[in-house]
Amino acid sequence: MFSSMLISDLAHRMPKKWLSAATDGHTTMANKNLFQSLRGALLPATTVRNDAGAPAYELSPKATLARLAATGCLTRTFYATAETQLDRVLELAKSVDVDFLAQTALYARRKGHMKDMPALLCAVLATRDLDRLIEIFPQVIDNGKMLRNFVQILRYGVTGRKSLGSAPKRLVRQWLERADERQLLNAAIGNDPSLADVVKMVHPRPADATREAFYAWLVGKPYDAAALPETLRAFEAWKLSKQGEVPEVPFQMLTALDLGEREWAAIAGSASWQTTRMNLNTFARHGVFKFSGMAEKLATRLADSEKIRRARVFPYQLLVAYMNVGKEVPGVLRDALQDAMEVALSNVPEIQGKVVVCPDVSGSMHSPVTGYRKGASSAVRCIDVAALVAAAFLRKNRDARVIPFNEEVVHLELNPRDTVMTNATKLSSLPPGATNCSAPLRLLNSEKATPDLVVFVSDNESWADPEANRGTAMMAKWEKLKARNPKARLVCIDLTPNTTTQAPDRKDILNIGGFSDTVFDLIAAFAAGADGADHWIREIELQPLNQRMKLA
Numbered sequence: 404m405f406s407s408m409l410i411s412d413l414a415h416r417m418p419k420k421w422l423s424a425a426t427d428g429h430t431t432m433a434n435k436n437l438f439q440s441l442r443g444a445l446l447p448a449t450t451v452r453n454d455a456g457a458p459a460y461e462l463s464p465k466a467t468l469a470r471l472a473a474t475g476c477l478t479r480t481f482y483a484t485a486e487t488q489l490d491r492v493l494e495l496a497k498s499v500d501v502d503f504l505a506q507t508a509l510y511a512r513r514k515g516h517m518k519d520m521p522a523l524l525c526a527v528l529a530t531r532d533l534d535r536l537i538e539i540f541p542q543v544i545d546n547g548k549m550l551r552n553f554v555q556i557l558r559y560g561v562t563g564r565k566s567l568g569s570a571p572k573r574l575v576r577q578w579l580e581r582a583d584e585r586q587l588l589n590a591a592i593g594n595d596p597s598l599a600d601v602v603k604m605v606h607p608r609p610a611d612a613t614r615e616a617f618y619a620w621l622v623g624k625p626y627d628a629a630a631l632p633e634t635l636r637a638f639e640a641w642k643l644s645k646q647g648e649v650p651e652v653p654f655q656m657l658t659a660l661d662l663g664e665r666e667w668a669a670i671a672g673s674a675s676w677q678t679t680r681m682n683l684n685t686f687a688r689h690g691v692f693k694f695s696g697m698a699e700k701l702a703t704r705l706a707d708s709e710k711i712r713r714a715r716v717f718p719y720q721l722l723v724a725y726m727n728v729g730k731e732v733p734g735v736l737r738d739a740l741q742d743a744m745e746v747a748l749s750n751v752p753e754i755q756g757k758v759v760v761c762p763d764v765s766g767s768m769h770s771p772v773t774g775y776r777k778g779a780s781s782a783v784r785c786i787d788v789a790a791l792v793a794a795a796f797l798r799k800n801r802d803a804r805v806i807p808f809n810e811e812v813v814h815l816e817l818n819p820r821d822t823v824m825t826n827a828t829k830l831s832s833l834p835p836g837a838t839n840c841s842a843p844l845r846l847l848n849s850e851k852a853t854p855d856l857v858v859f860v861s862d863n864e865s866w867a868d869p870e871a872n873r874g875t876a877m878m879a880k881w882e883k884l885k886a887r888n889p890k891a892r893l894v895c896i897d898l899t900p901n902t903t904t905q906a907p908d909r910k911d912i913l914n915i916g917g918f919s920d921t922v923f924d925l926i927a928a929f930a931a932g933a934d935g936a937d938h939w940i941r942e943i944e945l946q947p948l949n950q951r952m953k954l955a
Contacts, residue, residue: 446874446882451903455767455838457866458875459903465503466908468495469939470900470916472511472520489523489561491902496524501532505539506946512543513946522552526562533570538948540574541581547590547598550578554601572605579607584617584632591621592655599623654678664690668697676710680724680740687731702739711746718747718823719918722791725824726782741824748823751799752927756855758803760796761843762789763861765809766835770862772898772918785898788918789860790830792896794823795923796858804854806843809836810867837867840905844880853888856930860918863897865905877905885911892935894926909936 449458462470471492496504508524511517521543528536544550554575557567567575579602582590591598599622609615612630619626620635628639637650642660649657649669657670667689674682679701692698704710721744728737768786793805797819807813813833817826840861847854868876885891893912895904900916908914913935915922929935 446872446878447907448873449875453864453866453903454901455864455866457864457868459865459905460875460907461903462908462914463940464495464498465940466914466937467902468492468499468503468507469510469943470897470914471495472507472515472517472524488901492520492523493527493562496527497531501528501535502948503943504528504531505535505948506943508543509539509946509948510943512545512549514942518548518552519556522549523556523562525553526556529557529568529571530563535948537570537574541578544574544578547582547586548593550575550590551593551596551598551601554596554604558596567604575601575605576607579605580610584634587617587632588634588656589653592653649673654682658685662689664693667691668694671697671701676704676707676714677716679704680716680720680743683724683732683736684727684729687729692731692733698733698735702733702735705736705739706742706746708746711743712749716743716747717923718744718751718791718795719788721747722787722827723783726787741822744823745798748795748798751795751923753799754796754803754856754927754930756930757853758796758800759806759843759847759852759854759857760793760803761806761808761857761859761861762786762793762830763809763838763840763859764789764807764813764830764833764835765838765861767838767862767864768898769835770899784831785862786831787827788898790827791823792858792860792918792922793830794826797826798823805830806846807833808839808842809834810839810842811836812842812846838862838865839867839876840865841868841871841876841880844877844884848880848883851887852884854884854891855888856892856894856926857884858894858896858926860896860898862899863895863901863903863905864899875905878907881906881912892930894929894935896922908938910934912936913938 447460449460451459451461453459461467471488499507504524505528508521508528511524512521515521525536525540525543528539544553553571554567556562557571558565579587587598596604602618602622607618609618612627613632616626616628616630617632617635620631628636631639634650634652638652638656641647641650645662645666649666654670654674660666662670667686668691671679671682671686671691683701686692686701721740725737725740725744728740764786768789769784772783772785772788793807794817796803797805797817801819803819805815805817807815807830815829815833817829838861840859840863843859844857847857865875865877870876871879881893891911893906894915895906895912896915896918897904898918904914906912906914913926913929913933915925916939929938
């Protein structure tokens, strides 16, 4: 019930024709037009402009950092440069407390499986709280790639220091001393800095003759071949003869050698499922498929349902492989990737109730999903991921409705019995346009539809919507839909996570920044009743921090 103070305040702001209808003693029922107008007036007011220049809601510093850290790629997107994203993260990292900063780094690595972002947050901690850095370092910097990222960021000086400093150096040395043979070999892959550069910087003390020989081999100094770790010793012997079984060293160590087609065929024949998925173009380039039966052998491996489940592959990974396969790769392998996609869909949950998925097909969605990177931009675009999400939901939820949109709703008939790749291709081929996130909700309202779950997959840069007084047009349309179905829930997946949203977090609205295959499970939990308000903040604050370790 409105308080007398609120009614009085509203009375001063209402037009006279509303006021007379609301206060007429002879009126026996509420004026519907009045309260519909009031509902629009009481929408949460927008607080900022998004990167496209349109009204939006600004997320809190914690919520923004959480979204960027969980899924941000620190590369140029359609609307924002890499430098802009980096500046945002650094500013946000300074504005939150060090406990939340440490927990965000942990979450970004453990749950988001990110690489650059958690290393960057650790580098920020190196300037803010060394105790906290020491505490989380082994949990976040958990492989050689992460170690090299951390060192690289500190050396570049983006966090305010250009040298490692004594405490970070000690942490890097400890990582090297505790790493096993396989971890060190994996860490030796990559440059800028290379593991050899890192070793020269921190001067680790070898604990035994084996580690001493490894460090010497790594930095190019004379070494005792008999003292090398067993796998490395076998690799050095195989390099000389190219005979016998291919040693189990990281794949990149083999690709760096001058190998013939037969050696490449041997490597492909014994490769793991994931290595096969990721290197089809490499195998084609080195003549592997010239050998009779090799294409069929690898296709059988890729389509093996047990291997797929063991590899825990998700649709997004298969989409990346499918989109990147070159023309020289035999068609039987393309078909195998599609078969693998159907098996991988067993990891996509079924959602109870009426589901509507709204993929954004506007012009900005044609940018690479991981941003523009000189010479290394992903072949997978935002629109491809949006199409994949829609097609995957349709495959597992046959009654789901897919409503593509740009500045208007785009009408497209999809067959839920078609493969995910087929439907995703149809969606991603739709013509581009402007972005109007309120368009699908406007259509649902015109039909008086009552969906239980509405999922938007967009870059969230809506700018072609009609004006909506205080709030965004999307929020105005959502409130209208909620009036028909109070239990309805809204998910907004922002594929290029930034600091704004078209619908603010609350119990019935969940904002997801970026995309990974874990998003499907997250949506299922939300649809089943999980609270959308400050979801990412709660998830991050659940990350346990170990007992503090003081600097020696």
